[in-house]
Amino acid sequence: MTDGLRIAFVGNALPRRCGIATFTCDLELAMRHLPEVAQTAIIAMCDPGGQYAFPPQVRWSVAQDDRGGYLAAADFINTQGYDVVCLQHEFGIYGGGAGEYILDLIAAVDAPLVTTLHTVLDQPNDGQRRVIEAIIAASARVVVMARKGRRILIDQYGADPAKILVIPHGIPEVPLVLPQYAKEKLGFAHHRIILTFGLISPNKGIETMIEAMLVVLAMVPDALYVVMGATHPALLRADGEAYRESLRAKVTTLGLDGHVVFIDRFVERPELLDHIAMCDVYVTPYLVESQMTSGTLAYSHGLGRPVVSTPYWHAAELLEDGSGLLVPFADPDRLGLAVADLLTDDEARLAMGRKAYVASRAMTWANTASRYGEAFQTVRRPVALTLPPVDLSHLAVMCDDTGLFQHAVFAVPDRHHGYCIDDNARALLLCCTLGATAASRPLIEKLRPRFAAFLQHGWNPDNGRFRNFLGYDRRWLEETGSEDSHGRTLWALGRCARYREGGVMAPWASALFASALHAVAGFTSPRAWAFTLLGLADYCLAHPRDHAAMHIRLDLGERLHQQLLACETGEWVWFEDRLTYDNARLCEALIITGKAVGRDDWTQAGLRALRWLIELQTAPAGYFRPVGSHGFLLVSRAAPMPFDQQPIEACATVAACIAAMSVDASRSWLAEAHKAFAWFTGANDLGLSLIDPLDGSCRDGLHPDRANENRGAESLLAYLLALADMEQANPAHRPIQPEPDILTSSPIQNLLS
Structure with missing residues (x-):
């Protein structure tokens, strides 16, 4: 769990006689009583000639027309190390033309800014427009109190809709009485x-x-x-x-x-x-x-x-x-x-x-404060997160000489359900992601060929598809697996094809990837498209002149983009009419592919959907709350259920946020990744860690009242892949490998050459 929030409010304060002063003090008081808030302070503005006996919560004051005072206030905020600055904006309470002096403070503060606009002008003069546009650009979130304000900011000021929150004016909690x-x-x-x-x-x-x-x-x-x-x-x-x-x-x-x-x-x-x-x-x-x-x-x-x-x-x-x-x-x-x-x-x-x-x-002010608290937690810069060590003990227990078992009863492998290519593909993906940087390299070197052999055995050349489920008696239970399992296998093969530490396994993976790729052209599952695109991200770097692969990459990227455009509305920014499993992988695939092939519209669409998903998956107290599996069969566009929560959602969200880091500087995506990873370690609805520090196993999910004590392959790999991604996101961590020397131009340029 993170430390309590420390919030600096900038605006007017009582006993100054104005509505902004009343609002600021009411909001500060309500925020102060939230359990996740450790400290609050008000930086109060003083009008010309105004001298006030401010209460103790006012830690600093600024004379409205003293331009140097704004920088001094910013220095105070920075020195005290506040996590968030909450600005109350109204024309007339800050100095300079159109109140422009406040821009000096905004530019100088280190902490993320959340601004409440008490007035939104639909016909501003040039000075007012310049100030508001600068405030919007500098703010991680902008709060308005009516839907009309949000519409004006989007239409008249070009504001990013993802930044704008509608939080109604707070009110006292008093009983209803007759007059x-x-x-x-x-x-x-x-x-x-x-x-x-x-x-x-x-x-x-x-x-x-x-x-x-x-x-x-x-x-x-x-x-x-x-x-x-x-x-x-x-x-x-x-x-x-x-x-x-x-x-x-x-x-x-x-x-x-x-x-x-x-x-x-x-x-x-x-x-x-x-x-x-x-x-x-x-x-x-x-x-x-x-x-x-x-x-x-x-x-x-x-x-x-x-x-x-x-x-x-x-x-x-x-x-x-x-x-x-x-x-x-x-x-x-x-x-x-x-x-x-x-x-x-x-x-x-x-x-x-x-x-x-x-x-x-x-x-009521308590509810209003909770909404603000949620906004503050979303933009808060992450407190340094100590990652657990990579422990593959339970992974080794879950394997035999065939591959990785699907399920476990508590921590004991369950042979009854046998194996699946989905999990063995994820396991190969993990081995190629951890690679030479892992402390458990000898175990990885032992297990990687085993997982690769499972994928090879799952390949059915008669129909060009992978089988999925294998019984413990080593008999396949089907001739053709699902589209999603095929896409996930291609993802692992693409990563392995780029993995230099694998020796002869890279050529093997490349050949099998190329053989299995063509079937995807007939797939209809958006997740299968996304998993394949993630595999293509690695495969195309290893084989930049494979024009056939590039054509399929462009086709799948366009399909995924069109899927979003066909389904999204102002309130529902998603690829389908419901949210199910591995959701953030759709966003990750579109972001990564758009960046790689130079399609900014794809990248922006992926970011747009990810912002929406992050907001939906953030609890009022600010921690990560994934879409529950009980909601998978809900009617179209219904609000997702909070339980049962699955590790696969936290893993996918970590990866998508890390992908977003490289293309979008408008918010702290690393903070969002930290928040999703912290779900594994106890920052969740039940305050329970899903990780067993003795063997690195991961519980299968959260029920409304307890954790699921079974520790199967999917949950284990979700945790280990998320941990590997978090380590890769650390700037001090060495990348998987350098780009191939052969790659001297963009994939699209290679395709057209």
């Missing part, structure tokens, strides 16, 4: 209360609701509109209280004195929650559509208050399920009628409040 108790506590017991709260400024549309009170009072004479909140500090500095006074004058002009109450102060959370609890209807009559986030709306909705709002972006999404009412912008008559209808229909009003409360449970 009467809070009304009595606050002195409003004899009124129907309509509430608007937050920092007061002209874009909030308060004038509209004041005018709407004429309609409301005609139907509900005891209605009272409460406007709670201080004037926005920026407006206060520029114009004083002129705007608030204009609202008071409007109330008097319309004869509404006694029906509109102003509470002119910034209230702390307990008082705020009391005032929300007392209202019968909450109103956000904002004047413009392009309001991406409203904390006041989120809080009121989360406390189960019926909401009437204009259809700005956040409200339109939050209330689309009927948990509130939407009315046109700047239309006091429609607004007044909607509010009055709710105030006069107790059953409808209370039902709407209950619906809002239930719908918002996923947005």
